[in-house]
Amino acid sequence: MSSTTKWSEFQRQPLMAVWMHLLKTLIQFLKAGWPFLLILFLNRGDESDLLDKILLFAIPMIAFSKAIAEYMFFQYRITPEEVQVKKGIFSRSQTALSFQKIQAVQTNQNWLHRILNLAEVSFDSPGTEEAEMKFNLNKEQADLISGYILHHRIEKEEDQEEKHSDEMLATLSPTEILKLGLTANHFETLLIMIGIFLSFINNIRALITDRYGDLMAASTGQFMRYRSTFIISGIALIVFFAIFVTLVRTFLNYANFNLTRTAKGFSIKKGFINASLKLVPFEKIQLISWHTNWLRKPIPLYLFEFNTIGSKAALNNLRTTIPVTSDKLLKTLTETYYPLSTDGFPNELTIHPSFVLRNCLMFGVMPAFFLGIPLAWFYGLKGLVVIALPLYSYFYYWLYHRKYRFTHEDNIIFIHTGVFGTKKIVLKWNMIQTVNLLQNYYQQTRNLANLVLHTAGGTFVIPFISLEAAREVQNYALFKVETEN
Amino acid sequence: MEFSNPELNMANLPRAEEAGLLPVDERYYTVLLYNNVLIWSIFFFILLVIMVINEEFHSYVAAGITFSIYSLLCFLSFRLNYLSFKNTAFAVREYDILYQKGWLIKSLHVCPFIRIQHCSVDAGVFERNLGIAKLKIYSSGGNNTDIVIPGLKLEEAQALRELIISKGHAE
Numbered sequence: 001m002s003s004t005t006k007w008s009e010f011q012r013q014p015l016m017a018v019w020m021h022l023l024k025t026l027i028q029f030l031k032a033g034w035p036f037l038l039i040l041f042l043n044r045g046d047e048s049d050l051l052d053k054i055l056l057f058a059i060p061m062i063a064f065s066k067a068i069a070e071y072m073f074f075q076y077r078i079t080p081e082e083v084q085v086k087k088g089i090f091s092r093s094q095t096a097l098s099f100q101k102i103q104a105v106q107t108n109q110n111w112l113h114r115i116l117n118l119a120e121v122s123f124d125s126p127g128t129e130e131a132e133m134k135f136n137l138n139k140e141q142a143d144l145i146s147g148y149i150l151h152h153r154i155e156k157e158e159d160q161e162e163k164h165s166d167e168m169l170a171t172l173s174p175t176e177i178l179k180l181g182l183t184a185n186h187f188e189t190l191l192i193m194i195g196i197f198l199s200f201i202n203n204i205r206a207l208i209t210d211r212y213g214d215l216m217a218a219s220t221g222q223f224m225r226y227r228s229t230f231i232i233s234g235i236a237l238i239v240f241f242a243i244f245v246t247l248v249r250t251f252l253n254y255a256n257f258n259l260t261r262t263a264k265g266f267s268i269k270k271g272f273i274n275a276s277l278k279l280v281p282f283e284k285i286q287l288i289s290w291h292t293n294w295l296r297k298p299i300p301l302y303l304f305e306f307n308t309i310g311s312k313a314a315l316n317n318l319r320t321t322i323p324v325t326s327d328k329l330l331k332t333l334t335e336t337y338y339p340l341s342t343d344g345f346p347n348e349l350t351i352h353p354s355f356v357l358r359n360c361l362m363f364g365v366m367p368a369f370f371l372g373i374p375l376a377w378f379y380g381l382k383g384l385v386v387i388a389l390p391l392y393s394y395f396y397y398w399l400y401h402r403k404y405r406f407t408h409e410d411n412i413i414f415i416h417t418g419v420f421g422t423k424k425i426v427l428k429w430n431m432i433q434t435v436n437l438l439q440n441y442y443q444q445t446r447n448l449a450n451l452v453l454h455t456a457g458g459t460f461v462i463p464f465i466s467l468e469a470a471r472e473v474q475n476y477a478l479f480k481v482e483t484e485n
Numbered sequence: 486m487e488f489s490n491p492e493l494n495m496a497n498l499p500r501a502e503e504a505g506l507l508p509v510d511e512r513y514y515t516v517l518l519y520n521n522v523l524i525w526s527i528f529f530f531i532l533l534v535i536m537v538i539n540e541e542f543h544s545y546v547a548a549g550i551t552f553s554i555y556s557l558l559c560f561l562s563f564r565l566n567y568l569s570f571k572n573t574a575f576a577v578r579e580y581d582i583l584y585q586k587g588w589l590i591k592s593l594h595v596c597p598f599i600r601i602q603h604c605s606v607d608a609g610v611f612e613r614n615l616g617i618a619k620l621k622i623y624s625s626g627g628n629n630t631d632i633v634i635p636g637l638k639l640e641e642a643q644a645l646r647e648l649i650i651s652k653g654h655a656e
Contacts, residue, residue, distance in 0.1 A: 433596075433625055434595060434597070434624055435594075435595050436592055436593070436594040437501075437592065437594075438590060438591070438592050439590070439591045440589065440590045441589050456625040471500065471501070471502050472498075474595065475498045475500055475501055476498060478501065478580075478581060479499070481599070481600065482580040482581065482597050482599070
């Protein structure tokens with residue numbers, strides 16, 4: 001590492017990091033207080049002095065003081081074995097994270113980071129989200145630190161040599177980003193947009209005065225008068241807008257995408273405004289998976305994931321998603337974890353057919369029955385629309401049952417699953433943490449069982465398999481874990 | 486060196502389901518009883534307050550139906566607790582620990598010693614008074630992987646904890 005910086009001594013972040021703290025604090029204030037500021041703005045004629053004082057004086061002063069305090073009371077150091085952080089104004093805390101426990105190192109840059117030549121370095125640990133460490137460094141220092149921790153090298157020259165052996169695996173062209181955006185889940189975007197809109201309406205409803213309320217009521221009345229035309233054009237507009245938003249999200253997320261294989265792990269760089277660089281060491285990968293949908297499958301286009309160790313709270317942070325645009329790249333990525341045989345797997349388990357009817361009964365028929373009676377009571381025949389729930393749940397679980405395959409060989413488990421899309425999971429037997437065999441009352445009478453495989457990267461349930469098969473898999477998993485670790 | 490990779494016969498592997506499971510201490514059922522009585526007494530008190538305040542319950546029929554449902558749920562809860570207690574057992578093998586629980590939903594959870602991150606011995610108020618404790622075993626990857634074995638004699642729980650720690654270090 002650089003000899004000009006004394007990494008082993010506690011030090012503050014670069015001075016420019018104050019601006020990052022200030023931006024963070026201002027965003028926090030705006031998130032919490034925007035409805036209040038909006039109402040002050042709407043009533044500006046009456047209380048413009050108060051708004052000006054708040055906007056121009058009070059908020060910046062408080063935010064700046066908080067940013068300075070956060071900067072002053074945050075210190076870090078990097079010893080040859082661990083990263084240590086001291087922080088807190090009233091309650092001081094000191095956290096240490098050893099290099100061995102770091103699952104992934106990530107370098108993020110938003111627009112302000114770029115202007116200030118800074119980068120935020122975050123270290124993902126197997127504990128909870130709180131255990132994660134983040135701080136700002138100069139861009140060069142951030143690159144040096146992340147490289148140092150990943151490779152665990154002391155000499156910078158050696159680090160340079162490692163870079164020569166890096167192999168570029170994939171980038172994304174604009175056409176591929178467009179394909180990725182067009183084939184994404186627009187329904188999910190639509191739900192996010194509806195959620196944001198409802199939250200916005202809910203926030204301002206209590207604050208806006210009667211005249212704005214009347215205006216909204218009048219607009220709604222006009223809308224309902226011409227509702228058939230409005231509804232059709234409205235739906236078209238919403239769908240178009242959802243697709244547009246998904247495209248923008250995809251572009252912002254995957255622009256400048258770059259996947260590199262280094263000697264110790266994968267380096268994933270992406271992002272247009274908020275650039276991020278994530279380093280995933282090979283030995284920290286617990287399992288791999290990839291999924292696709294009916295639109296992406298023929299292209300071919302997959303979303304590939306590495307799961308590293310993490311508690312439930314931290315799992316999302318420790319899941320690295322990579323868009324894969326060719327079968328060749330998919331093969332390269334899977335081979336780094338375990339080379340898959342092309343001959344298929346000798347052992348296969350399927351779900352018992354009673355799974356479909358049981359789940360349809362539990363999650364379709366019973367809720368429909370208990371919801372249907374009050375809904376029919378209050379809304380008449382319209383309430384009976386809930387009858388669609390059993391039909392949907394039957395279809396859903398039938399598809400799940402049809403697609404699910406649990407196959408395995410001596411060293412790995414291969415799970416093929418999905419409902420409307422397809423997901424494939426590869427897991428080494430010796431990555432399993434604990435095994436749980438569960439039987440509900442119905443399964444006890446039919447000699448069936450659910451087998452739950454807990455790994456440090458997630459939990460997998462093999463539902464409704466024969467008890468004998470579940471016991472065999474349980475015993476084999478224990479044998480592999482206990483003899484190979 | 487000659488490399489060999491003989492096929493394994495899965496039927497010949499050590500079988501977790503055949504391990505000799507040990508039942509937990511009888512005093513654990515007393516703890517379950519105390520907890521159940523406490524919970525149902527609170528429910529009873531709340532129910533009584535609602536019935537006194539609400540005039541719709543001021544009739545023998547309404548009160549009779551309410552208490553019948555309460556008694557039925559109470560009986561089912563105590564019965565279920567008893568059956569679950571009867572199925573609670575554990576076993577320690579050379580390389581792992583097994584914990585069985587539940588009656589309506591039966592579960593056999595197995596955790597290899599090498600996967601255990603840490604373990605602790607805890608005791609609640611009732612457990613302390615009765616001289617028993619529970620052994621908590623934590624492994625990587627979330628709350629669902631943790632095993633809690635209740636109803637162990639305090640010395641037994643401490644000894645198990647020591648054994649698990651020594652096994653973990655030995656591997």
